[in-house]
Amino acid sequence: MTLPIDVLVIEDDSEDYLLFKDMVDELRPRSYRLSRAESFEEGLERMRMGGFGLYVVDYYLGAGTAQDFLAAATASGVRQPIVVLTGRSDDAIDAQMVAAGAADYLVKGELSADTIARSFRHALARHQMLDALLTAQRQVARRERTLWTVLEDTIDALIVLDAGARPVYENGQAKRLRQLAPLDWPVLVAELLTGHSQPAERELRTLHGGARALELRSSPTEWDGMPATMVMIRDVTARKAAERGLHISHRVIESSVNGIVITDASSEDMPITYANAAFERMTGYSRDEVIGRNCRFLQGEEHDQAGIGQLRDALRARRETVVVLRNYRKDGTPFYNEIHIGLVRDPDGEVTHFVGVQLDVTERMRYQAEAAFRATHDPLTGLPNRVLLQDRLKQALALSRRHAAVIAVLFIDLDHFKTVNDSLGHEAGDRVLQETARRVSASLREGDTVCRSGGDEFIVMLPDLTQESDAVSVASRILNAVDEPFEHEGRPLFLGCSIGVTIAPREVVEPSLLLQQADIAMHSAKKAGRNGYCLYSDDLDRSASERLDLRNRLRQAIAGNEFELHFQPQFEIGSGRMCGVEALLRWNDPQLGQIGPSHFVPLAEDTGQIVQIGTWVIHEACRHAAGWVARGLIDCPIAVNISGVQFQRQNFAELVAAALDQSGLKPQLLELELTESVMMAPSGRAGETIRRLRQLGVRLSIDDFGTGFSSLSYLKRLPVDKVKIDRSFISDITHDSGDSSIVLSIIAIAHHLKLRVIAEGVESEAQLSYLRRQLCDEAQGYHLSRPLPADEFERFLSTPRSPAVQSLCTPAEGECRTLLLVDDEANVLRALSRALRRDGYRLLTASGAEEAFDVLARNDVQVIVSDQRMPGMTGTQFLGQVKDLYPHTVRMILSGYTDLQTVTDAINRGAIYRFLTKPWEDEALRAHVREAFLHGERHRQGASV
Numbered sequence: 045m046t047l048p049i050d051v052l053v054i055e056d057d058s059e060d061y062l063l064f065k066d067m068v069d070e071l072r073p074r075s076y077r078l079s080r081a082e083s084f085e086e087g088l089e090r091m092r093m094g095g096f097g098l099y100v101v102d103y104y105l106g107a108g109t110a111q112d113f114l115a116a117a118t119a120s121g122v123r124q125p126i127v128v129l130t131g132r133s134d135d136a137i138d139a140q141m142v143a144a145g146a147a148d149y150l151v152k153g154e155l156s157a158d159t160i161a162r163s164f165r166h167a168l169a170r171h172q173m174l175d176a177l178l179t180a181q182r183q184v185a186r187r188e189r190t191l192w193t194v195l196e197d198t199i200d201a202l203i204v205l206d207a208g209a210r211p212v213y214e215n216g217q218a219k220r221l222r223q224l225a226p227l228d229w230p231v232l233v234a235e236l237l238t239g240h241s242q243p244a245e246r247e248l249r250t251l252h253g254g255a256r257a258l259e260l261r262s263s264p265t266e267w268d269g270m271p272a273t274m275v276m277i278r279d280v281t282a283r284k285a286a287e288r289g290l291h292i293s294h295r296v297i298e299s300s301v302n303g304i305v306i307t308d309a310s311s312e313d314m315p316i317t318y319a320n321a322a323f324e325r326m327t328g329y330s331r332d333e334v335i336g337r338n339c340r341f342l343q344g345e346e347h348d349q350a351g352i353g354q355l356r357d358a359l360r361a362r363r364e365t366v367v368v369l370r371n372y373r374k375d376g377t378p379f380y381n382e383i384h385i386g387l388v389r390d391p392d393g394e395v396t397h398f399v400g401v402q403l404d405v406t407e408r409m410r411y412q413a414e415a416a417f418r419a420t421h422d423p424l425t426g427l428p429n430r431v432l433l434q435d436r437l438k439q440a441l442a443l444s445r446r447h448a449a450v451i452a453v454l455f456i457d458l459d460h461f462k463t464v465n466d467s468l469g470h471e472a473g474d475r476v477l478q479e480t481a482r483r484v485s486a487s488l489r490e491g492d493t494v495c496r497s498g499g500d501e502f503i504v505m506l507p508d509l510t511q512e513s514d515a516v517s518v519a520s521r522i523l524n525a526v527d528e529p530f531e532h533e534g535r536p537l538f539l540g541c542s543i544g545v546t547i548a549p550r551e552v553v554e555p556s557l558l559l560q561q562a563d564i565a566m567h568s569a570k571k572a573g574r575n576g577y578c579l580y581s582d583d584l585d586r587s588a589s590e591r592l593d594l595r596n597r598l599r600q601a602i603a604g605n606e607f608e609l610h611f612q613p614q615f616e617i618g619s620g621r622m623c624g625v626e627a628l629l630r631w632n633d634p635q636l637g638q639i640g641p642s643h644f645v646p647l648a649e650d651t652g653q654i655v656q657i658g659t660w661v662i663h664e665a666c667r668h669a670a671g672w673v674a675r676g677l678i679d680c681p682i683a684v685n686i687s688g689v690q691f692q693r694q695n696f697a698e699l700v701a702a703a704l705d706q707s708g709l710k711p712q713l714l715e716l717e718l719t720e721s722v723m724m725a726p727s728g729r730a731g732e733t734i735r736r737l738r739q740l741g742v743r744l745s746i747d748d749f750g751t752g753f754s755s756l757s758y759l760k761r762l763p764v765d766k767v768k769i770d771r772s773f774i775s776d777i778t779h780d781s782g783d784s785s786i787v788l789s790i791i792a793i794a795h796h797l798k799l800r801v802i803a804e805g806v807e808s809e810a811q812l813s814y815l816r817r818q819l820c821d822e823a824q825g826y827h828l829s830r831p832l833p834a835d836e837f838e839r840f841l842s843t844p845r846s847p848a849v850q851s852l853c854t855p856a857e858g859e860c861r862t863l864l865l866v867d868d869e870a871n872v873l874r875a876l877s878r879a880l881r882r883d884g885y886r887l888l889t890a891s892g893a894e895e896a897f898d899v900l901a902r903n904d905v906q907v908i909v910s911d912q913r914m915p916g917m918t919g920t921q922f923l924g925q926v927k928d929l930y931p932h933t934v935r936m937i938l939s940g941y942t943d944l945q946t947v948t949d950a951i952n953r954g955a956i957y958r959f960l961t962k963p964w965e966d967e968a969l970r971a972h973v974r975e976a977f978l979h980g981e982r983h984r985q986g987a988s989v
């Protein structure tokens with residue numbers, strides 16, 4: 045059952061209302077329930093309160109009319125139908141009411157139940173229709189608004205062009221694009237009219253010099269009932285850039301020199317989903333062969349490599365990592381891969397793929413392996429070096445604590461290796477070292493270690509001996525092996541070695557301590573005469589620590605400038621002239637006082653400290669000598685002792701040149717004393733250094749001659765000026781026939797090679813006298829002067845000569861050297877006397893042959909120097925007669941004219957010993973005269989040369 049509709053009747057006349065009500069009540073069914081408002085105001089009020097489905101209003105209501113009521117209802121938004129009641133029918137009022145919104149118009153006098161029912165039905169039906177229409181209109185309007193918003197806000201540009209290509213609509217994005225490219229825009233739009241059912245791509249240049257990539261599409265449409273073109277433009281700049289980026293990334297991956305593999309992280313076996321060309325080249329596998337497989341096949345059988353565990357852990361934990369693995373190519377060759385694992389995540393952060401970048405690091409690994417080998421092995425012999433030995437020794441010591449094994453260390457040093465190296469060259473030396481390495485290795489058991497610790501030193505570690513005496517057996521085996529002759533160019537070389545042996549004590553010990561002990565024992569074996577072994581003891585340690593102490597103190601001495609030079613003069617036997625000064629090193633130790641070089645030079649040579657000390661000596665000696673020469677105190681060379689270690693240095697000649705340069709000393713006033721062994725190295729650096737020193741003009745002498753090889757053939761080749769006889773031969777020269785014959789031989793050999801000879805260590809008049817008789821040229825020793833500090837030496841130079849020095853020029857009985865000079869020119873005689881006076885001869889002169897015969901009759905003359913052209917008799921005629929009268933005399937012609945035939949005849953007849961030419965050089969003349977005296981003296985003594 046439907047509910048009755050509430051109807052408000054606004055009627056101020058009660059009778060009219062009741063009449064109206066009676067008629068409505070007649071209606072069946074009773075569809076309407078009436079309420080009454082008795083005035084216009086009440087009617088308005090109740091209308092505004094709402095709740096009625098229909099209003100019936102009397103036209104005239106005192107305060108207002110039905111027309112006013114209609115206007116108020118419209119203004120209040122009341123949309124229920126309003127039926128107007130009036131007293132008379134009037135078309136004008138009727139039209140007026142309908143226009144004002146009345147649903148119907150009823151005339152009071154013409155009312156019946158039927159008319160009311162019909163009117164109410166129409167009013168309500170119309171109202172429903174209007175209401176539905178309004179709701180539909182509102183919906184349409186809402187949708188239209190939504191559509192426009194969508195069109196305006198869409199990311200694509202939308203343009204509608206009319207038939208004349210004029211834009212009739214542009215959305216927001218279209219406007220923005222137009223503003224970006226105002227120049228290109230019209231062209232683009234014009235083109236669009238041609239229609240693009242398929243998307244087309246265009247580029248739009250923007251005002252700011254950029255470019256936008258556009259995708260266009262157009263289609264015919266209608267706009268306001270007119271034909272039009274709808275254009276859709278999509279800005280695809282970002283998408284294009286992304287596509288380009290992807291393309292580049294792909295190219296980069298494909299052209300990478302490193303292998304790149306991508307695996308699927310979501311699958312349990314993580315199969316390969318991509319492999320680049322470099323991977324194919326590196327492994328030899330094609331992509332088709334690897335895609336879908338797990339990478340582990342690359343490791344062949346080696347699945348327990350160290351890096352694999354690390355790799356697995358990282359993959360499981362979804363972590364990046366870097367590992368190095370040994371992989372195998374398809375052909376089976378191994379190669380080293382450095383693998384960098386990276387992760388690819390999806391937008392939720394889940395790892396979807398692993399990217400493996402593979403670098404072929406085989407070369408690097410090989411280089412590292414080689415470097416590791418080089419760092420632990422000796423390149424010449426291939427043996428472990430000291431670093432590796434120390435490492436192994438450390439391990440052996442750690443193990444020995446657990447297994448109670450006996451460990452021994454043997455320190456081996458070749459005997460005479462330096463001589464081989466110096467005299468036969470480094471290549472020969474290298475071959476000896478290689479052969480030694482082989483022999484020592486062959487003398488050991490598996491598990492023992494032999495290392496070359498440098499130079500000619502080898503160290504052996506025996507880590508597992510049953511008893512201590514086994515170490516001695518091994519040492520003996522090595523001694524025998526090295527004692528066998530080596531071979532050089534078909535000739536045998538005998539070397540031998542010295543071995544120091546130490547046994548590791550039971551308590552904890554440092555490897556370096558064992559090596560030190562073995563070294564000490566080896567030095568003791570050397571001292572004991574070489575080619576033997578020595579066992580380490582605490583006593584040995586004490587002497588070694590003394591050496592160590594000395595070495596440290598030497599270091600302080602160098603820093604603290606504790607060195608000083610003493611100077612010992614050298615004299616010419618016969619003239620007494622000071623012919624040289626030797627600089628001798630002294631160390632003024634603050635605690636121990638003055639220390640002689642024999643105590644520290646050998647150690648300084650061992651440690652290399654001699655280089656620094658020796659450099660100081662050369663500079664200091666040159667500085668002193670240059671000062672004394674400048675002050676006219678000396679005019680002879682200063683002799684400096686040079687250690688072999690220093691001489692072997694590459695820049696030795698440059699060092700000497702620098703000392704000469706800095707001091708201003710003339711090169712011919714510097715004499716370097718070198719021992720035979722240093723000089724006799726025939727090739728290599730020694731020879732080159734000697735040549736450079738000779739080029740400088742420096743003098744060279746052989747020190748301690750007689751104590752080394754003293755080889756005549758070598759001596760002949762050496763560019764030296766002087767030979768120094770070692771003082772060990774001089775001390776017993778007067779009563780030891782062995783020493784005296786050695787000294788005699790040295791003098792004879794040296795003179796034969798035109799070298800001067802100096803004897804050192806002359807301590808007595810008897811030794812000097814003996815040397816004089818043996819025709820030794822120079823002497824040095826305490827008998828003449830001790831080495832003196834610089835200031836004392838200066839005083840020595842300016843005080844009268846000691847009797848011992850004076851005795852050098854006052855020959856003993858029967859030893860006076862008398863020289864007769866014959867020339868008819870008085871000024872020539874004076875010049876000759878001046879040149880020869882300083883050599884201590886007794887000088888006699890004659891102005892012609894007749895006077896000369898007279899002088900010869902009254903004096904014992906040994907040497908005669910005669911002019912050739914003289915009045916009465918020529919020089920050769922004169923000397924021919926002298927030969928018959930005084931056959932023991934040595935006769936020489938000094939002439940400005942060379943009559944070759946006459947001279948040759950005279951020489952052949954034995955009348956003259958030598959022919960000298962005018963003008964002469966004083967030094968050369970003095971040498972000739974000196975040799976003439978020696979020649980005569982040898983003849984007189986019957987000495988054989």
Ligand SMILES: Nc1nc2c(ncn2[C@@H]2O[C@H](COP(=O)(O)O[C@H]3[C@@H](O)[C@H](n4cnc5c(=O)[nH]c(N)nc54)O[C@@H]3COP(=O)(O)O)[C@@H](O)[C@H]2O)c(=O)[nH]1
Nearest residue numbers: 628629640641642661685686687804805806807825826831
């Ligand atoms: N590399 C260097 N070696 C040097 C240097 N200075 C000296 N030496 C060498 O040291 C050795 C010992 O030298 P020293 O103790 O100075 O002895 C020299 C003289 O003092 C000593 N001598 C001189 N006359 C006599 C003497 O009548 N009797 C005697 N018993 N000794 C005497 O002889 C030494 C001189 O030696 P030499 O050089 O062979 O002429 C010694 O081998 C020095 O060479 C240096 O700076 N660098």
